[in-house]
Amino acid sequence: MGGDTQMKEIVKKAPVLIDTKGGSLSYNRTDMQISQTLHMAIELYPNLNYLFILDHYDDIALFDNDVSPETVSYYQVKTNEESISIDTAISKEWTAKLYEHLSNPEWIVNELGLITNCPLKIVIHYKDDAGKKHTQEKNYTAEKTAFTLFNETAIKRIKEDIANRKGIAVDDVDLSKFVHMRTTLSIPKHREIVEQEMGSFLQQQYPKITVDSVKTIYCTMMDLLTKRQSYELLDKDAPFSVVRSKKGMSKSDFTRVIDEAMLISIPPFEEILYCIGYDDECKNKAAYEYTRLLADFHSKPESFTSIFLKTRKLCLGNTQTDNETMQEYCHRIYSLLPAKSPIYNETYISILTASIQINEWRRAQ
Numbered sequence: 105m106g107g108d109t110q111m112k113e114i115v116k117k118a119p120v121l122i123d124t125k126g127g128s129l130s131y132n133r134t135d136m137q138i139s140q141t142l143h144m145a146i147e148l149y150p151n152l153n154y155l156f157i158l159d160h161y162d163d164i165a166l167f168d169n170d171v172s173p174e175t176v177s178y179y180q181v182k183t184n185e186e187s188i189s190i191d192t193a194i195s196k197e198w199t200a201k202l203y204e205h206l207s208n209p210e211w212i213v214n215e216l217g218l219i220t221n222c223p224l225k226i227v228i229h230y231k232d233d234a235g236k237k238h239t240q241e242k243n244y245t246a247e248k249t250a251f252t253l254f255n256e257t258a259i260k261r262i263k264e265d266i267a268n269r270k271g272i273a274v275d276d277v278d279l280s281k282f283v284h285m286r287t288t289l290s291i292p293k294h295r296e297i298v299e300q301e302m303g304s305f306l307q308q309q310y311p312k313i314t315v316d317s318v319k320t321i322y323c324t325m326m327d328l329l330t331k332r333q334s335y336e337l338l339d340k341d342a343p344f345s346v347v348r349s350k351k352g353m354s355k356s357d358f359t360r361v362i363d364e365a366m367l368i369s370i371p372p373f374e375e376i377l378y379c380i381g382y383d384d385e386c387k388n389k390a391a392y393e394y395t396r397l398l399a400d401f402h403s404k405p406e407s408f409t410s411i412f413l414k415t416r417k418l419c420l421g422n423t424q425t426d427n428e429t430m431q432e433y434c435h436r437i438y439s440l441l442p443a444k445s446p447i448y449n450e451t452y453i454s455i456l457t458a459s460i461q462i463n464e465w466r467r468a469q
Contacts, residue, residue: 137163137181138329139294140287145358146305155354158333160347170354177215178205183291187225190258193218194265203266219285226258244284251282320365324405329353364409369463370401376458380430393451411448419460
């Protein structure tokens with residue numbers, strides 16, 4: 105009995121705590137890699153025909169070409185609310201893992217980057233001529249800092265760690281490719297920041313772009329990148345062509361998403377109602393499907409874009425005849441869809457068809 109009582113006391117004093125906040129922060133940091141990739145895709149869009157590979161060769165791998173690349177940059181994305189020390193980067197093997205990429209002869213390495221949302225801190229302990237101990241601390245906050253600009257003591261520590269792990273001489277360790285990059289994204293607001301960057305980027309290219317189109321492009325890109333990052337069925341040594349298709353996002357993919365979104369616009373319900381000529385009996389059902397279509401447009405950009413483009417292709421290949429009413433034409437387009445889906449019923453497709461026709465008529469004017 106005494107033992108049971110003692111055990112109960114121990115249980116009372118040591119409750120099990122579930123760290124829900126830690127899991128949330130961990131997810132947010134992983135999610136931030138996606139935002140960082142889109143941030144870089146926007147920044148590099150005018151100057152590079154890039155290909156990003158997510159979470160395979162490293163957190164982010166940036167190739168100079170999406171078909172037959174010659175050069176590549178590898179990046180590790182690390183986050184902290186305050187700062188990250190170079191000692192942490194060494195002890196957790198971040199620098200050593202980045203250095204390992206130099207052993208791959210398949211591509212020329214352009215850059216090996218440690219990306220952080222916070223300052224990179226370097227602390228040096230030393231003694232003066234009198235033997236007194238001192239501590240020198242420096243925080244690197246610039247957009248990009250080469251490792252070769254670090255304090256000589258820090259450079260020596262990095263080189264010695266890599267040399268020990270690789271079994272090579274310290275003098276043979278080359279840090280000329282290494283950089284620290286301070287991203288402008290923050291842990292709690294990285295999505296909001298990159299969405300604002302997307303809006304500014306698109307408005308420069310398309311001054312008359314609508315807010316809905318910006319939102320569609322942003323959501324589609326985030327959805328695409330999330331799927332690429334989360335795909336986990338690849339072998340480590342999978343062929344590059346397979347890695348590219350399952351884990352990659354190229355500039356041409358980004359351009360396609362922009363071009364497709366610029367085609368998509370949902371007219372007001374009254375215009376669609378007038379165009380199709382629904383009577384009062386069909387009006388309520390049409391209103392429901394119109395609301396559902398708008399919801400898909402905003403919350404399921406990739407799947408909505410897919411059905412939109414399939415329907416538009418049918419419309420472009422099967423124009424409305426002079427003696428055909430819009431209702432008849434919508435029914436014909438629906439009948440031409442190769443596979444019927446319970447998700448997209450005839451009223452839904454009819455409203456989508458009418459939207460496409462209205463937009464095409466406007467472009468022709």
